[in-house]
Amino acid sequence: MQKLFQNAQIAQPDGMLLAVDILVTDGIIEKFSPALAEPAPAGVAAIDLHGLFVMPGGVDGHVHFDDPGFTEREDFGTGTMGAAAGGVTTIVDMPCTSLPPVTTSDNFKTKMRAVESKAYVDYAFWGGTTPTFIDSGTFRRLLPELKKLGVVGIKAYTISGMQTYPRLDTRQMVMLFEAARDFNMLVAVHAEDYFLATYYTDKIIREGRSDPLAYKDGRTYDAEPLAVSTVLALARREHTRVHIVHMSTSAGVDLVRQAKGQGIDATTETCPHYLLLNREDFVRLGSLAKCTPPLRDRYDNEVLWAGLLDGTIDYVTTDHAAGIYPREKVTDNIWNAYAGMPGVQLRVPLMLYEACAVRGMNLYRFGEIMSTNPAKRLGLFPRKGILAVGSDADFACIDLNAPMTVHAEDLYAKNKYTPFEGRELRGVVRQTFVRGSQVYDSSGEFPARAGYGKFIKAV
Numbered sequence: 001m002q003k004l005f006q007n008a009q010i011a012q013p014d015g016m017l018l019a020v021d022i023l024v025t026d027g028i029i030e031k032f033s034p035a036l037a038e039p040a041p042a043g044v045a046a047i048d049l050h051g052l053f054v055m056p057g058g059v060d061g062h063v064h065f066d067d068p069g070f071t072e073r074e075d076f077g078t079g080t081m082g083a084a085a086g087g088v089t090t091i092v093d094m095p096c097t098s099l100p101p102v103t104t105s106d107n108f109k110t111k112m113r114a115v116e117s118k119a120y121v122d123y124a125f126w127g128g129t130t131p132t133f134i135d136s137g138t139f140r141r142l143l144p145e146l147k148k149l150g151v152v153g154i155k156a157y158t159i160s161g162m163q164t165y166p167r168l169d170t171r172q173m174v175m176l177f178e179a180a181r182d183f184n185m186l187v188a189v190h191a192e193d194y195f196l197a198t199y200y201t202d203k204i205i206r207e208g209r210s211d212p213l214a215y216k217d218g219r220t221y222d223a224e225p226l227a228v229s230t231v232l233a234l235a236r237r238e239h240t241r242v243h244i245v246h247m248s249t250s251a252g253v254d255l256v257r258q259a260k261g262q263g264i265d266a267t268t269e270t271c272p273h274y275l276l277l278n279r280e281d282f283v284r285l286g287s288l289a290k291c292t293p294p295l296r297d298r299y300d301n302e303v304l305w306a307g308l309l310d311g312t313i314d315y316v317t318t319d320h321a322a323g324i325y326p327r328e329k330v331t332d333n334i335w336n337a338y339a340g341m342p343g344v345q346l347r348v349p350l351m352l353y354e355a356c357a358v359r360g361m362n363l364y365r366f367g368e369i370m371s372t373n374p375a376k377r378l379g380l381f382p383r384k385g386i387l388a389v390g391s392d393a394d395f396a397c398i399d400l401n402a403p404m405t406v407h408a409e410d411l412y413a414k415n416k417y418t419p420f421e422g423r424e425l426r427g428v429v430r431q432t433f434v435r436g437s438q439v440y441d442s443s444g445e446f447p448a449r450a451g452y453g454k455f456i457k458a459v
């Protein structure tokens, strides 16, 4: 089946827009031609995009859609509806916030069965492992099995809030890094030092504090650079490919910049909330804005932006992790609140406005940090992450001039809250296409059925 997408504005590497028609055959881009130069040939369906900006569909490399196991928080249906509405055509789900966690091939298959009839956009999985599997040596059998099934890599925690997915100590982390190198797998690490963060947290709880900044002070700033430094040292020592998730501190960015300069195969991501929110927002919003790591300071916002603009930070994810609202998210005692927030639907609009309109990033580079770079790092490229002949026809079609105000009630997430409530942006996702089929229209329609989204194997 052939479709001709007419009059699309796509970004060139210099950031300038070019008006093109895109011929798509069976969901794959076949040809670009000058816009509206020729009518659609007989038998080819024409889709007029009316000059919308078309970027490669977003790839969110870090979401928690909680399915199966914690589906009061999110599930693959509501999660991927939010993705579609936010111009995201591929999500990569974490292994740790579903039950069972994705640590064996049986568990992988259980998750696949639970989600495959629900997804509106394409998806990939992170794999995981546990301290028990590492100590017993079983992980050396399990990791290649997960790789064969197509996980993008293995996620590990230096500190964990989940009883069902415990942290690794440094010795276990070394063993994981050795195995990941041997099997050529990427390791993603949540990097905050366990002992520092728990020591100060316990101390502050004993002092009787329960305000938002008590959480920020307990989960102390230095815990992140300390753990990042350990992880980078292990990556250098063991020649392991490593990815540090949700970077939040200026010192962490500096360490990654230094490591890249030394040739360590390290990448990192940050999230809109670490770029755009800080201590003042946490005080204003309270438990609603609790996340892990915590929001930092204005200075960190600026250093993270500099890191994103100079390429030290490779891409932007959301760490979409919704608590049950209001039960788990609204409380006067910060220790009782769930840490996390939904974000997948707002990532493209927030970043388009803040990075391009406010900070002057060009639109091609925007496609790289939202789509190309995560697809490359996670083994999904060139099928995903780029507008190129032979790639999947995944498009986010955006009206660059339309105003938008963020409202939680407009989210498709199962739990509707956001720390960005009321923020005024410019740029609205009008239509989203996955493999050439429309999955979202800003009239509120989801033309493709649930289950249209496919599992994408990392290669």
Ligand SMILES: [Zn+2]
Pocket (backbone or CB within 6 Å): 062, 064, 094, 319, 321
């Ligand atoms: Zn996460």
